[in-house]
Amino acid sequence: MVPSEEQIVTRKGVALLEINDLHANIGEKEILKGITLSVKAGEVHAVMGPNGSGKSTLAQVLAGHPSYEVTKGTVAYDGENLLEMDAEVRAQNGIFLAFQYPVEIPGVSNAYFLRSAYNEIRKSKGMEEVDPLEFLDLMEEKLKLVDMDSAMLQRSVNSGFSGGEKKRNEILQMAVLAPRLAILDETDSGLDIDALRIVAEGVNKLRSPENATILVTHYQRLLNYIVPDQVHVLAGGRIVRSGGKELALELEEKGYDWIQSESGNGVTGRSRVQAGAK
């Protein structure tokens, strides 16, 4: 995909994403209780935390899931108010969420789905749509990135895909749509080590000084393959600690209980960060 002029212009040092005191509810329940986070172009941030800490909610809120209500705070994306944009507008502006549970859509082929998404994004930029043949050429190269067979394109979206295939399909979509801000929600969960490596390599190849990545994960092992610039630990809907990549290793050693008890947070649980495969 050829980035538009606008995409190429990066504003070094200026945050691509600026989250300030973000609160969000689902129904009556407050899940995010004041998140502040700044992500610059070219950076990879890991958001870690135990189950129920709000990390997946953060990913969904950023992508514009209509079930969540933002009650307080601001999110600026490339200087614009992200919270005012509908989900499709966010996507058209370069935000991509790799789903924790990719949705199966029987009856819609992967090729048709990807081309529709690709063309919608092009249309929003005033660019011409590509025809199916041109699109297939583009796909050839992207498929290699995630080690997928072109037969996958003719199958219905995620329908009957294995867990690993679904996650690879998410990375394929990311490769095709070339987002400026990619949010990977537990893309590593449920993957065996080979699939994890393929997914991580795909993500690494797509890294550039112009785009940024947020990795939402429970486990440290993904960070052996994708090295983050910053690591944030979420607990009880707040970021309780931020640090460099060594924070992930420390978490691996001491578990989430350590950070929760240290931060005086009321969240209980005995979850430990699993040791990553070396």
Place this chain on the structure above:
Amino acid sequence: MASVSTKERASAPEASPFTAYRADYEAQTAAPEWLTALRSAGIAQFENAGFPTMKDEDWHFTSVAPIAQSVFRAAGAPKVTPRDVKRFTFEHPDWHTIVFVNGRYSADLSSFAGEDSGLRVGSLAEAIRTGKGRPERHVSRIAPPSANSFTALNAAFLSDGAFIEIPADTVAGKTVHLVFVSAGADSVSHPRNVIVAARHSRCSIVESYVALDESRYFTNAVTEIQVGEGARVDHYKLQRESSAAFHVGTIQVHQAAASELHSFSFATGGALSRTNIYTTLDGEGASCTLNGLYLADGTQHVDHQTRIEHVQPNCPSREVYKGVLDGRSHGVFNGKVYVHPEAQKTDGKQSNNNLLLSPTARVDTKPQLEIFADDVKCTHGATVGRLDDNAMFYLNSRGIGPEAARTLLTYAFAADVLEMIELEPLRKALEEIVLARFTEPVTD
């Protein structure tokens, strides 16, 4: 039901529906003795039973009052040009296209795609006139007037339709497309089609019901299909009547041993429509597949009733019907599977899935299994759902806006059942029709 049959009453402007039917019945041209007797039995049965009401179990969710209370008259054939019907024929050069206007065969509009290995296709009117093919042996054999009031009414006016014979051991090389065109307001037509597939023959037949304008009329069609031993009939019915039309169409099938019926019903038109598809698996190893798709919007009412009678052992039946209902439309599906005591090793599967696109759309679905044999495998299921929010968000999150996402998901739901259509040019044509329908919303 009482009826007055004097000509004075019938020609009065305030003629009641029953007097109008009686008058038109009596005004019919002379027919061979067998047909006169059949028509007479038909009108007697119809006048005696009247139209069904919602108290009738088979019509529990569908009121035919708008049909029963309206006066529809037998109509002549207005001028229709090949141009007019072009958009309904899919312009397939390899098909025999047989066109009927207001129920009457039109030689001018019909076209035959050359010689076809003994397949005999023609108008029933001509067969009745010449006696060729001995129609009296086949007409009304599977669907007698006693079947139901609409079939009785059809018998009372039986005069034309398609008469198709496929000789034994013959594979019809070309698809036969029967196109029933209605034109003009307040008319009624009663087409009767008879398809006789002799043993080990094979054929593929499409029946289209269409209109040239948006007028209000009534189509009351009956199709009888005999599927001989080891024969296979693929039958497609496309109900694309005008949005103001009333349509009742019955397809009644008799299947001999090891025969196959593949039926597909596609219904998008009509203000009020009812399609009956009935088959009797009356020989060991006979099988049937009944699939269908109905799409309704505005205030349309679209009803399907299917009945599969497993009479003999070792017969599989498969059925998948899907419906997409928008606006204030009302869909009805009633699928009956009867397994007679002798029909051991019956293997039946039936499903009906509905998608409601608006809060005011409604569907009544009633899968029915009645099993009197003890060694059978039968399953059925029905679902009624709305577009999946997660799928919507998934598409939105990929840059596809709500409108396009809705179209895509609705199309995917419907296209799933179209994929089962083996006749490729037809499948493609229907896919286009469905896609166009969801991209350009119908208003009521």
